[in-house]
Amino acid sequence: MSAYSFRIHSLFMRTCIEIEANFKVILAENNCSRSGRQLNMVDYRRVDATHHLSSMLPIWSGSPPTLRPFEQWRPLRGLPSPHGKGAPISWYQDYNTSKHDRHDAFKKANLKNLILSVAGLLVIVTSQFGAHDFGAGTPAIVWSNGYQPMRASIGELFRVNYPTDWAEDEIYDFNWSDIKDQPNRFGRIDFDATPLKRRDARWTMHE
Known part of the structure; x- marks a missing residue:
């Protein structure tokens, strides 16, 4: 897990850049007045x-x-950041350090951090789209050998244990026939009020 190389460094950088891009578009597509400045x-x-x-x-x-x-x-979900800090994610901190100081922090771009960052990207994408990869391929019947206790995610390498800790006011349902003709089918999340209060009743999805 401590192995490092130029290839691992490159993949680690690309993965974390994709993570940042997904975070930014989620915030930009919703009510977040901070989305116009440098986010962190x-x-x-x-x-x-x-x-x-x-x-x-x-x-x-x-x-x-x-x-x-x-x-x-x-532990800090739904709570303000202590002292303006955001409960640091260790692999993301190592990404920033290695990005800005590759000479002295090259070893931080190791296999362990790469795997965690890929898992982080998988979580963000799956939280938005589930197991739907919106690929152009034709439908197919898939046979899986062996019992898998977790659900499928995008791609074939990982499976995911989806969250089970939703509060009652966070759970919603809808009838597609009732909303399919509405111009705005999805509500926007008020990220300016997050994490100080819970989200609105619906998620938004971006194109």
């Missing part, structure tokens, strides 16, 4: 209050089998 993990942690990222656990065939990329956020 203090802002991104607001998404945990609405999507329960820290409760989503990818499982894979490596060791440890269950990954917890946003575990540090869970």
